[in-house]
Amino acid sequence: MQEYLKEKSAVMDCKAIVNKIIHFSNVDGPGNRFAVFFQGCNARCIYCHNPETIGYCMDCLECLEVCPQNALSCVNGKVKYNEQLCISCDACIHKCPYHASPRTKIMTVNELYDQIQSYKPFIRGITVSGGEPFLNHNFVIKLFKKVKKESNLSCFVDTNGFFDKDEMLELIDITDQFMLDIKSIHKVQELCGVENSHPIENLEYLLKKSKVYEVRTVIIEGMDAEETVATVSSMLKDYPDVNYKLIKVHTTGMSGSRKEMIKNKIPDNIKMDQMRALALKKGVHKVECIL
Numbered sequence: 616m617q618e619y620l621k622e623k624s625a626v627m628d629c630k631a632i633v634n635k636i637i638h639f640s641n642v643d644g645p646g647n648r649f650a651v652f653f654q655g656c657n658a659r660c661i662y663c664h665n666p667e668t669i670g671y672c673m674d675c676l677e678c679l680e681v682c683p684q685n686a687l688s689c690v691n692g693k694v695k696y697n698e699q700l701c702i703s704c705d706a707c708i709h710k711c712p713y714h715a716s717p718r719t720k721i722m723t724v725n726e727l728y729d730q731i732q733s734y735k736p737f738i739r740g741i742t743v744s745g746g747e748p749f750l751n752h753n754f755v756i757k758l759f760k761k762v763k764k765e766s767n768l769s770c771f772v773d774t775n776g777f778f779d780k781d782e783m784l785e786l787i788d789i790t791d792q793f794m795l796d797i798k799s800i801h802k803v804q805e806l807c808g809v810e811n812s813h814p815i816e817n818l819e820y821l822l823k824k825s826k827v828y829e830v831r832t833v834i835i836e837g838m839d840a841e842e843t844v845a846t847v848s849s850m851l852k853d854y855p856d857v858n859y860k861l862i863k864v865h866t867t868g869m870s871g872s873r874k875e876m877i878k879n880k881i882p883d884n885i886k887m888d889q890m891r892a893l894a895l896k897k898g899v900h901k902v903e904c905i906l
Contacts (some may be wrong), residue, residue, distance in 0.1 A: 632755040633720050634668045634746060638734050644771040644794065644828060646739030649731050653745040654719050658775050659808035660798065661876045662833060662864050667705075668746040669714035678707035678717050687717055708821030709870070711741065724757045741889070742770030743793070749778040752786045759789045771828065775807075792828035793821050797847050802838045807896070822854055831860040834890055838879040844890050845897055852898025861890050862905040 632654040637643070640650040656669045663669065675693050678898055679687045686700035687707060694717045701718065708716045715791070731741055741762060749772075759770045773794040780787065795818055803811040821827045832846055835839045844861065851857050864881055866874045882890075887904050894902045 629754070629757075631672065631727075632722050632752045634665075634716055636716075637729065638689075638730075639737065640742070643742040643744060643773060644740060644769075644792070647735055647737060648771070649741045649768075651727065651741065651743045653743065653751050654716070656746045657750060657773070657777050657809060658747065659714075659777075661806060661873060662835065662869075663873070664868055666714045666869050666873070667716040668706050668707035669791070671709075671713065672715045672717055672719065673713050675712065677712065678710050681706040681710045698704040707885075709822050711742050721792070723763060724754065725735045727758060728761050728765075731768070732766070735768065736767055738768065740771060740791070742771040742773055744773035747775055747777070748772055749774055749783060749786070752783055753886045756789060759786075763789070776817050777807075777812045778807060778817065779813065780817050780820050787821070787824070787826065790826065792832070793826050794829045795821065795827060796831050797832075797843060798833065800839055800843045800846055806835070806838060815850075818847070819850060822850065827854065827857050829858045829860060831862060833862045833864050834882050834887060835864045836882050836886070838880070840882070840886075841889060841893065844893050848883050848894040848897030848899045851900075858901040858903060859894055860903045860905060861887065861894065863887050871875065 634652045636652070640648050643650040643678070645859045652668060654668055655671060659669060672694060672718040674692060676689055678694065679689060683706065684700045684702055686697045688695045696718050707718070719897055741824055755772070761770055762770055769791045771792050771794060772790050775796045796824060797818060799806050803809065818827070818830065830851065832843055832847060847859065851859055864877055866877050867875065884906060887901060887906060891902050891904050
């Protein structure tokens with residue numbers, strides 16, 4: 616599998632695997648935004664509501680047998696997707712054993728920019744998300760350079776925070792603002808299946824560069840929510856324009872083992888009020904609770 620993933624990622628400098636595009640999004644930064652969701656993530660969060668963006672299609676062909684519209688077929692051992700036949704029932708992504716989707720598209724910077732250009736009069740900017748957009752950092756740099764050269768649109772990155780900033784300085788420099796998850800202080804491995812690789816340090820660095828639009832923490836019982844909220848809030852007290860979003864974990868749309876892991880860890884609204892009060896006490900200026 617590792618060799619297969621290397622082959623998949625080899626095209627990332629000039630092309631990217633796009634899971635989906637939302638042409639008008641009002642939740643991915645300020646105003647109407649053109650939101651691009653890349654395929655591939657370096658985390659495996661137990662509460663992920665877009666698990667189909669985590670992995671890459673391995674052409675195992677298991678999705679073909681569950682598609683009710685025959686929108687998927689096999690051509691030379693590869694899955695081929697017919698968008699015209701698809702009814703977006705999601706049977707294929709629920710079947711996939713690799714947390715992937717057969718409905719992705721491989722796009723060049725120019726192909727993606729052409730779409731952005733057609734919506735330019737109606738949007739304030741673009742936001743790249745995922746998955747994890749830092750996995751496609753060279754592609755994103757080229758895209759942002761083109762957008763900034765040929766338009767006045769703002770460029771945002773929505774990230775899980777798991778990146779080495781010293782390897783991403785060019786992307787950080789060209790990005791206008793970041794939307795950053797801080798998932799936990801001490802429970803990252805348990806929550807996300809990865810080591811705690813620099814999110815707090817990255818947040819501190821981006822704050823000092825005035826590059827943070829929003830920070831988010833998903834509140835889960837038993838996962839050091841209090842310490843996480845207290846730590847992040849203390850960092851945000853000197854940055855009154857940064858919004859801190861506290862999100863109550865939920866199981867809507869989940870199934871299987873993910874739902875089982877989460878169903879007994881959902882905080883009540885009293886706990887969410889307590890988390891908001893803690894954030895305000897620590898000095899955050901803008902706190903939003905998503906119940």
